[in-house]
Amino acid sequence: GAGVSQSPSNKVTEKGKDVELRCDPISGHTALYWYRQSLGQGLEFLIYFQGNSAPDKSGLPSDRFSAERTGGSVSTLTIQRTQQEDSAVYLCASSLVLGQGNTEAFFGQGTRLTVV
């Protein structure tokens, strides 16, 4: 696709339910990132994929959070047993990887998750 695509754009879920957020990066981008952003706040890094492997998952806030990436393309972020504090916008980004550092990250429109 032309840009990073995220789905759904909005998700309202009941506390305790599991949710899956999907990210389809720009074709050819081997690096993929997940961030979380609460209203008016900065970007909270969650996980970084290089191809299908995740060299940096240090930002996942708890074991209820997991992410996978298959075929070096689509990634899914899963939140189990959602809590109200999980409510936020979840942003996905992708970039090319070069020897001197990644190119700029291109962001999707985000998924706004509301846990009620």
Place this chain on the structure above:
Amino acid sequence: AQKITQTQPGMFVQEKEAVTLDCTYDTSDPSYGLFWYKQPSSGEMIFLIYQGSYDQQNATEGRYSLNFQKARKSANLVISASQLGDSAMYFCAMTGGYQKVTFGTGTKLQVIP
């Protein structure tokens, strides 16, 4: 490890004036890139400008310029002739080697008419 520091949580600027948003960084990679992004209230992240560590000249894109001072490890964003539409959150970011893009905490800019 990479680190980006933005010390200004919020700033005000008069319309048509220039404003500088501060960014300092730390890295052990000899080759790296620095970026600035704009996030308006709509929430989208808009890439503004890029500076490579070996670039001899400061990057410019229209009204945006990056004041790159390598010895001081600073990469400040200068916006000239501020417009009301420049009101937004601004993030500084960097990458180096095969490391992920690292973001700062952001600066909220408000342009006053």
